[in-house]
Amino acid sequence: MSMRVLSKATPVTRAYIRYASTESSGQQAINKATTAFNDLTSTVRSQGVTKSLCSLYQKATGPIPASIKAPLNKAVGVLEPVLYYSEVVYQLGRQVARGQNFTLPNKADFMAAETQLFKVLDFVKAQNLKSIKDIPLETWKNGAIKTFELSALFVIGETVGRGNLLGYKD
Structure with a gap:
């Protein structure tokens, strides 16, 4: 064939393939999501919001290149004290509200x-x-x-x- 015919040909695309899903794989995904959520809530309860968010950030940004990670680290460095002190104020307010029997x-x-x-x-x-x-x-x-x-x-x-x-x- 000549090059002219090849260049005018329509591109070859892959046909859409639908993979069969089973009930058990969907249930497995739900179970994984539920256990991940339970782990996250238990971590937040034991460590606090700030530490758990920082550890989550470290896990999420592990494979990111250093050139992209540096500005993110600066932003997190600014937000970390804000998160910490907002959590402190929240916990203190909660204790005061319980101690004084405040109602809405x-x-x-x-x-x-x-x-x-x-x-x-x-x-x-x-x-x-x-x-x-x-x-x-x-x-x-x-x-x-x-x-x-x-x-x-x-x-x-x-x-x-x-x-x-x-x-x-x-």
Whole structure:
């Protein structure tokens, strides 16, 4: 055959082949996924989120070339402290919520807060204030005194809660 005929011929493609799947192979995949998930959750429970994510990252980036891995390592180096301290704050908040018997606000609490907010907005509308400069000096003084009182009460509450003036007891 001439080259002309070969170049105009349609390319040869591989025919689509469907492999038979069995019920047992699908069940095996589900079992593998379930065991992997259980291993991951047990690792997270024992090591914490940050350490388990870092170990997962090390396993996932093992075969990647160093030229691609270097920028990823820098990004992970930035994210690792953020993940760690967010986990610390979460765990501390969880302990405080359990210790103080905190509950989530219900619909009635949201409705009460909404009515208070609308009362404040109606008061501001009634005053016809166009800018901050229109607020009288006496109102600024009263606001500053109330802010100081609230911050002082907060500091006193923190001191009483700690049981020490400068820090937590060991």
